[in-house]
Amino acid sequence: MDAQQIGKGKFVVPIGPQHPALKEPGHFEFTVDGEIVTGASVRLGYVHRGIEKGAENRNYTQAMYLMERVCGICSHVHATAFALGTEKLAGITAPPRAQAIRSLVGELERIHSHLLWLGVAAHEGGFDTLFMYSWRDREVVMDLLEGLTGNRVNYSVNVIGGVKVDVDDAQRDAILKGVDFLEERTHHYIKIITTDETLLGRTVGVGVMTKEQAIELGAIGPTGRASGLERDVRVDAPYAGYKDFPVRLVTDEAGDLQARFVVRMKELLESYRLIREILDHLPTGDLTVRAPRRIPAGETVSRVEAPRGELFYYIKSNGTDMPERVKIRTPSLCNWASVINLAPGYKLADMPMILSGIDPCFSCNDRLIKVNDRSVSQVWTWEDLRQHGIEYYR
Amino acid sequence: MEMKLDPPWQRALEQIKTWARVNSPWVIHYNSGSCNGCDIEILATLTPRYDLERFGIKLQGSPRHADVLICTGPVSLQSRDRLLRIYEQMPEPKFVVAVGSCGISGGAFQGCYNVVGSIGDVIPVDAYVPGCPPRPEAIIHGVVALLQSLQKKDAAPQSVEE
Numbered sequence: 001m002d003a004q005q006i007g008k009g010k011f012v013v014p015i016g017p018q019h020p021a022l023k024e025p026g027h028f029e030f031t032v033d034g035e036i037v038t039g040a041s042v043r044l045g046y047v048h049r050g051i052e053k054g055a056e057n058r059n060y061t062q063a064m065y066l067m068e069r070v071c072g073i074c075s076h077v078h079a080t081a082f083a084l085g086t087e088k089l090a091g092i093t094a095p096p097r098a099q100a101i102r103s104l105v106g107e108l109e110r111i112h113s114h115l116l117w118l119g120v121a122a123h124e125g126g127f128d129t130l131f132m133y134s135w136r137d138r139e140v141v142m143d144l145l146e147g148l149t150g151n152r153v154n155y156s157v158n159v160i161g162g163v164k165v166d167v168d169d170a171q172r173d174a175i176l177k178g179v180d181f182l183e184e185r186t187h188h189y190i191k192i193i194t195t196d197e198t199l200l201g202r203t204v205g206v207g208v209m210t211k212e213q214a215i216e217l218g219a220i221g222p223t224g225r226a227s228g229l230e231r232d233v234r235v236d237a238p239y240a241g242y243k244d245f246p247v248r249l250v251t252d253e254a255g256d257l258q259a260r261f262v263v264r265m266k267e268l269l270e271s272y273r274l275i276r277e278i279l280d281h282l283p284t285g286d287l288t289v290r291a292p293r294r295i296p297a298g299e300t301v302s303r304v305e306a307p308r309g310e311l312f313y314y315i316k317s318n319g320t321d322m323p324e325r326v327k328i329r330t331p332s333l334c335n336w337a338s339v340i341n342l343a344p345g346y347k348l349a350d351m352p353m354i355l356s357g358i359d360p361c362f363s364c365n366d367r368l369i370k371v372n373d374r375s376v377s378q379v380w381t382w383e384d385l386r387q388h389g390i391e392y393y394r
Numbered sequence: 395m396e397m398k399l400d401p402p403w404q405r406a407l408e409q410i411k412t413w414a415r416v417n418s419p420w421v422i423h424y425n426s427g428s429c430n431g432c433d434i435e436i437l438a439t440l441t442p443r444y445d446l447e448r449f450g451i452k453l454q455g456s457p458r459h460a461d462v463l464i465c466t467g468p469v470s471l472q473s474r475d476r477l478l479r480i481y482e483q484m485p486e487p488k489f490v491v492a493v494g495s496c497g498i499s500g501g502a503f504q505g506c507y508n509v510v511g512s513i514g515d516v517i518p519v520d521a522y523v524p525g526c527p528p529r530p531e532a533i534i535h536g537v538v539a540l541l542q543s544l545q546k547k548d549a550a551p552q553s554v555e556e
Contacts, residue, residue: 017476019455023433024425025473046473047427050506057505069502072431072527116434119441135441142438153431153527363430386507389471 010038013348017046022120022355024362032348040343040351042336048366052326053385059321060086060160060295068154070328071364073116076102076109077306079158081313082326084239085302086160089295089317096244096283098162103241104278105148105157105165106304107271108175111182112141113307114264114271117359118189121261124352125202130192137185144178147171162288172279183272186265193261203258207342207354210255217337221309222267223358225251226259233305240304245277257357264359294321306331308359330364415461415487416541418450422460422484426477426513427503428467431527432494436464439530446534449541457483462537465517468496468503469510481517489544491536492519495526502526 011032017025025046031039051070055063067082068075080102087094094102115138122130142152149155149165157163167175193199209219214227224231233239234247250266252259297319304311309331316325335358343354380388399407425433439446440453454460457480469477481488492513495501503509513519520543523536 017473018422018424018457018480023423023437024430025476046476047425047467047470048472048508049427049468049470049503050508051503054503054506066502069429069431069526072429073434075429075431132442135438136443139438139441139443152529153435154429361430362425363428382507389508 015351022352022360022362024360026360026362028351028355030343030348030351035347035349037343037346037348037351040340042340044336044362045366047363048389050385050389052328053380053382055323055326057322057382059293060323063323063326064158064160065156067326067328068156071330071361072153073113073361074109074306074308074311074364075154076105076157077304077311078328079156080106080240081302081304081311082315083158083160084304085300085313085315086295086317086323087291088300088302089298089315090160090292091296092161092289092291094162094240095286095289096241097166097285098287100241100244100278100282101163101165101167101287102158103245104167104275105145105155105163106240107275107278108141108145108148109155110271110307111268112138112145113359114268115141115182117264117307117356118261121353121356121359122199124356125199127196127199127202130189130199134189137182140178140182144175147174159288159291161291162286164287166287167279167282172282175275175279179272179275183269186268186272190262190265193258193265200258202350202353203261204256206257206346206350207357208254208256209338209342211253213341214255214338217341218334219338219358220334221306221331221359222260222263223309223335223338225249226263227255228253231310233303233310237303239302241278244283245274245281247274257353260357294319295323308332308361308364309334330361332358332361333365335360336365412544416544418452419461419489419537419541420452420454420459421462421464421537422454422457422480423464423466424473424477424480426465426467426473426516427470427509428494428496432466432497435527435530436466436493436533439533444530444534446537449534449538451537457481458485460484461488462540463488463490463517464493464533464537465490465513465519466493466497468500468506469513469516471508471510474510474516477513477516489520489540490517491521491523491540493523493528493533493536495524498522498524 013030016027027043029041030037067078070078115134119131119134146152209227211228214224214229234242235249252263295317299316302313312329314327318324497513521536521540
């Protein structure tokens with residue numbers, strides 16, 4: 001990390017893309033006046049791989065595997081969004097049991113993601129003890145996911161028309177036992193984040209975002225809900241199993257970093273309740289319906305609530321077994337505006353906390369954005385994009 | 395800076411260096427285009443259940459302090475130069491562990507327009523850990539296997555052609 005002088009008494013502090021704080025590459029430049037940050041910018045794209053274009057060369061089954069690898073933390077929601085969209089195009093609906101299992105795995109994934117975030121955020125604040133404790137407890141839910149699906153990450157639960165895995169009695173008991181343990185731990189964490197003096201000093205009144213700002217900056221997910229924004233796709237437009245198992249919205253009015261901690265931890269409690277309810281009332285029946293290989297022509301939009309906020313998929317089919325266009329809009333991308341706009345006025349030492357406060361996921365948000373000139377229509381071929389990539393990063 | 399001593403002393407110095415390196419390698423982690431799955435598993439190996447630090451392995455922030463580069467994911471066009479730069483900044487002798495299927499062959503992203511290829515296409519790799527993502531146990535096994543191989547032979551200096 002080095003600083004470069006511009007003007008009088010002002011420095012630009014470049015951070016990244018390889019840096020000790022976050023484990024993923026992202027480049028930030030903070031203009032500082034002494035200790036106080038006066039401006040911030042972000043450069044993304046280090047993990048842009050070309051997944052959307054890649055999906056056009058794969059059939060729907062293969063594309064599903066690719067979509068799971070958009071993001072390793074929330075792989076299940078990506079596959080769920082893709083499967084729900086494709087099912088809508090094909091005119092089929094997965095059986096109720098499959099929908100419930102989708103929601104079940106989705107909630108387990110939310111638990112793992114929020115516990116992971118709690119650890120990383122605490123680590124950024126210099127509270128490594130909490131990092132180690134929360135990651136130790138996270139192993140409990142990783143074991144549950146592994147027992148259920150066979151893999152710790154990238155579970156590959158969804159297929160078009162249903163799910164691959166079933167929940168038997170032994171797994172059900174294991175999940176209930178694990179959830180009981182985690183609930184007890186979560187109450188302990190809520191006590192820590194609301195009473196621990198060192199953590200309160202780092203979080204209360206830092207990175208405050210009002211409800212108006214949250215709407216203006218397009219904040220979504222727990223970041224928006226911590227500012228009192230009542231928005232959750234699971235509540236607003238229930239999908240998969242959430243129609244039968246409604247979710248209670250968790251919001252907070254404070255809008256600072258501490259509120260983001262509290263909202264995520266309370267969402268954990270809500271996930272535990274939901275998991276118990278799903279397991280108690282798991283519908284019986286088939287796991288899959290037959291899906292056609294060629295998906296009828298058409299276009300559709302599917303929205304799901306990822307651990308970080310609303311995940312949006314646009315799928316266009318041309319009647320063959322490969323999608324014509326897949327557009328993904330991930331929650332992390334929407335929340336960047338809040339970081340860039342909230343950072344000025346706070347100390348440089350608060351930046352890692354504010355950055356991690358939105359739970360950024362770079363592998364999700366590194367997408368190619370082309371602002372379209374409406375007068376010309378252009379279709380990018382594989383070669384065009386490759387050439388564009390080489391030229392752009394030269 | 396290379397110290398030149400009489401051959402027996404030089405040999406003894408090399409043995410001490412290898413002993414120190416094997417007992418406490420400092421590791422740097424870079425994500426060159428991975429989906430994050432391998433990265434969280436690497437982080438999980440540091441936490442209490444797996445506890446990589448019991449082997450004396452420490453995760454380091456700066457490439458200039460690191461002996462081992464743990465690299466995940468296929469190499470994207472934009473992070474290629476950065477990966478090379480990090481590799482160049484590491485002091486000799488240096489070792490690279492490629493974690494995950496993508497690091498080995500490009501994995502699911504093989505042939506995507508913004509992907510250069512595997513990590514081995516850009517920098518020399520000493521150990522590969524397969525899996526999508528590999529389990530923490532596998533990552534530990536990979537790093538420990540690398541350390542054991544260092545004990546056997548004195549590491550030859552490597553450099554990257556660019």
